[in-house]
Amino acid sequence: MSESADLVVVGAGPAGMAAAATALDGGLRVVLIDSGAAPGGQFWRHPPLSAREAVPTADLHHGLSTYRALCATLSAHEGTGRLTLLLNHHVWTTAREEDGFAVHAMDRGRAPEERAVVLRAPALLVATGAYDRQLPFPGWDLPGVLTAGGLQSLLKGGGVVAGSRVVLGGTGPFLLPVAAALAARGAKVVAVCEAAAPSAWLRHPAALLRNPAKWAEGARYAGTLARHRVPVRTRTAIVGAEGEGRVAVVRTAALDAAGRPLPGTERRIEADTVGVGWGFVPQLDLLLPLGCDLADAGDGTMAAAVDDGQRTTVPGLYTAGETCGVGGAALAVSEGRVAAVSVLTDLSAPARPGTRRPAAERRAVARHRAFARAMAQAHPLPPAWPAWLTDDTPVCRCEEVTAGAVRAARADDAAADHRQVKQLTRAGMGWCQGRMCGPAVHCLVSARDQPYAPTERLIATPVTLGALADSGEPTTDPS
Amino acid sequence: MKVVVVGAGIVGAACAFHAAAAGLDVTVLDRGPVGAGTTSRGEGNILLSDKEPGPELELARLSRDLWDEAAEELGPETVEFETKGGLVVASTPDALGALHAFAARQAAAGVRTEAVERVGELEPHVAPGLPGGVHYPQDAQVQPVLAAAGLLRAAVRHGARTHTGEAVAAVTGTDGRIAGVRTADGTVLPADAVVNAAGTWGGEVGRRLGAPVGILPRRGFVLVTEPLPPMIRHKVYSADYVANVASSDEGLETSCVVEGTRAGTILIGASRERVGFDTSMNPAVVARLAAQACRLFPFLRGVHLIRAYRGFRPYCPDHLPVIGPDPRVPGVLHACGHEGAGIGLAPGTGALVTAQLLGRPWRGADPAAHTGLLPDRFLTTGGVPK
Numbered sequence: 001m002s003e004s005a006d007l008v009v010v011g012a013g014p015a016g017m018a019a020a021a022t023a024l025d026g027g028l029r030v031v032l033i034d035s036g037a038a039p040g041g042q043f044w045r046h047p048p049l050s051a052r053e054a055v056p057t058a059d060l061h062h063g064l065s066t067y068r069a070l071c072a073t074l075s076a077h078e079g080t081g082r083l084t085l086l087l088n089h090h091v092w093t094t095a096r097e098e099d100g101f102a103v104h105a106m107d108r109g110r111a112p113e114e115r116a117v118v119l120r121a122p123a124l125l126v127a128t129g130a131y132d133r134q135l136p137f138p139g140w141d142l143p144g145v146l147t148a149g150g151l152q153s154l155l156k157g158g159g160v161v162a163g164s165r166v167v168l169g170g171t172g173p174f175l176l177p178v179a180a181a182l183a184a185r186g187a188k189v190v191a192v193c194e195a196a197a198p199s200a201w202l203r204h205p206a207a208l209l210r211n212p213a214k215w216a217e218g219a220r221y222a223g224t225l226a227r228h229r230v231p232v233r234t235r236t237a238i239v240g241a242e243g244e245g246r247v248a249v250v251r252t253a254a255l256d257a258a259g260r261p262l263p264g265t266e267r268r269i270e271a272d273t274v275g276v277g278w279g280f281v282p283q284l285d286l287l288l289p290l291g292c293d294l295a296d297a298g299d300g301t302m303a304a305a306v307d308d309g310q311r312t313t314v315p316g317l318y319t320a321g322e323t324c325g326v327g328g329a330a331l332a333v334s335e336g337r338v339a340a341v342s343v344l345t346d347l348s349a350p351a352r353p354g355t356r357r358p359a360a361e362r363r364a365v366a367r368h369r370a371f372a373r374a375m376a377q378a379h380p381l382p383p384a385w386p387a388w389l390t391d392d393t394p395v396c397r398c399e400e401v402t403a404g405a406v407r408a409a410r411a412d413d414a415a416a417d418h419r420q421v422k423q424l425t426r427a428g429m430g431w432c433q434g435r436m437c438g439p440a441v442h443c444l445v446s447a448r449d450q451p452y453a454p455t456e457r458l459i460a461t462p463v464t465l466g467a468l469a470d471s472g473e474p475t476t477d478p479s
Numbered sequence: 480m481k482v483v484v485v486g487a488g489i490v491g492a493a494c495a496f497h498a499a500a501a502g503l504d505v506t507v508l509d510r511g512p513v514g515a516g517t518t519s520r521g522e523g524n525i526l527l528s529d530k531e532p533g534p535e536l537e538l539a540r541l542s543r544d545l546w547d548e549a550a551e552e553l554g555p556e557t558v559e560f561e562t563k564g565g566l567v568v569a570s571t572p573d574a575l576g577a578l579h580a581f582a583a584r585q586a587a588a589g590v591r592t593e594a595v596e597r598v599g600e601l602e603p604h605v606a607p608g609l610p611g612g613v614h615y616p617q618d619a620q621v622q623p624v625l626a627a628a629g630l631l632r633a634a635v636r637h638g639a640r641t642h643t644g645e646a647v648a649a650v651t652g653t654d655g656r657i658a659g660v661r662t663a664d665g666t667v668l669p670a671d672a673v674v675n676a677a678g679t680w681g682g683e684v685g686r687r688l689g690a691p692v693g694i695l696p697r698r699g700f701v702l703v704t705e706p707l708p709p710m711i712r713h714k715v716y717s718a719d720y721v722a723n724v725a726s727s728d729e730g731l732e733t734s735c736v737v738e739g740t741r742a743g744t745i746l747i748g749a750s751r752e753r754v755g756f757d758t759s760m761n762p763a764v765v766a767r768l769a770a771q772a773c774r775l776f777p778f779l780r781g782v783h784l785i786r787a788y789r790g791f792r793p794y795c796p797d798h799l800p801v802i803g804p805d806p807r808v809p810g811v812l813h814a815c816g817h818e819g820a821g822i823g824l825a826p827g828t829g830a831l832v833t834a835q836l837l838g839r840p841w842r843g844a845d846p847a848a849h850t851g852l853l854p855d856r857f858l859t860t861g862g863v864p865k
Contacts, residue, residue: 466780472766
């Protein structure tokens, strides 16, 4: 199937939904494409429509009124025929063409069947979000150790409480809603280990004061955690997990200022499930091969560089949400709207929106960005985290590459970046292609102040060779 | 003799390996880490099967023996050296006839070839109904970055040094002979000889040294599947690969080469496009390679592609590498333009360059036997590439 539109939006999370809605209101023909079974992305992940009644999840969400309004706008435009909403579609690559972009996807609506789909448009908006940043520790490859985001997805997407005694660890405000949601659904959250100091937020009062909604949200989580007697331990990290075939014990330790475990502070906590999150990494797989520039996001990662209209450095290519630096759903919605206004302007769409609203959205973006920067500075990766690793701790789980092997590549072959480590050790060459281990390998070999930039991945998601073979034009090849 | 090797790819590493072993004072200069350019973008082919009788095949035969020696010294496991053999299959009786004729000429030039009637006996999962093929037992494979890193480490054990920096200009003495290389930060590395082993960037490095050579990029994509249990034993490719390797066609050519790796992944090459240094993704190429691979091995239809990468093969207009002293700047030697054969030809190139530096044969490389690869072939009397 091949379809053309004015704008293709990849990713139907908060940014993509908002962008599509604004572009549709402005008169464009839009294709909105997502790998999920329903719009919403990770933040507004919902069970499939058929299971909504049986699995209520409304209490787990934040900002649902915005979500419902966006859904209503989108479904109205499906009615007018200007919106093509493609769910269960996995975009495996994008390419620049003479008149814009081609987006190559596989329709997995009738899995395991895969059907190749190509979408073409003069403008492309990538809103692919972010994924959990993981740091390895001894035992992190045991079943029962999940990402904090994974725990949240299971809850929101299927009402699944992934464990009965849960320890959460890492850093960042995201740990709190995960803990609150798990506790509200009956899990015993034994501890939340936050590596940052409790006073860290107070160093950036201005950014916090300008975002009262965030205070309210935080207060709500704090209330839930207090009600369920969930202890939040600051300056503490999960430094190990143990168990036979599955995690049974979590080791935690208090950290010194550099993030090194303080001797004598280690505790052993019985748990069947561990959720770990060290913030997020922008998902740039579709953007990098198109050649757009990156910028330091201020949280140890590189993100797409955009102007104040969410334009990347590639003409016709826009991005909004976490791909421009992790900052949460409210920011993503505002950026999505700003990006759509830029698309309308750049395509000289007939019904241009007034200038008042875009200016307000831009102010909202600036305010949320300031808050995100403050959060990032309050929740850095502890610089001494590699002190938790033993030489036999696996860093790349797909290819079973240990911390010792990565350190040897640095020492013996002067490897100074994760790409070179990959070539020498296979770390990052397996199923996940370094999405999981890349940031950690980066920290182990690169200069400390250098943000993580992922390797370019020409194939954004695995696809079968058979489906690819059938997608091409018939060849004149004699074989 | 002080020798600066510009380029820490497989060819530069092999030059350093041999020159240092011969007792020369070697410094390897590269702006990046070992094997970060085209070396890391290929499949690690060490092939005799795809080469016409001629100067390249002569170097490839020497190089094949030197790979055995090098792997022995480095440890075959550490560089994933596998003498797996190649299997070239024909899809039609006509193509098989042409393949047999080609193999007969190679055999006359010293390549071991074995006609195969039932290819399924060598490769149980190959498509049924193929009329036959030719087995090349000498074809082998190596993990190219590990090999380059291993050769460079061995060179360092023999006394070589490495220097991170970018070559910007030659320093020449009053006699016009090279005296050193200036790097981007102003450092001058003294040299009696400079080896241009900069691969795809060899044309630019040659220009900076005052000895330009016409090296151009030819883009290629390689596909990598999910890891599987061993399914494919040899390097298996269709007979039209040979025609494409030697072709000068401007447009896209694909002819798939399929092989397993030690890690369980299956590599699928190889496309050839002349698009300059354009790095953009070409989904049509990926689809075509996938289609060809599935025709050769039908089980691949259900196997996932998890990665694709592309690189730029350095080629000369006549598809031969340029190896030897440049007559325009005494002391400059070229060792580049190996196109898609750089991994296979690296040890032979290193030995040949070393022999040229020493002025006598080295490890079986006799400069008098490889004159067809000298830079002179491109030079008019004015000293400008034709």
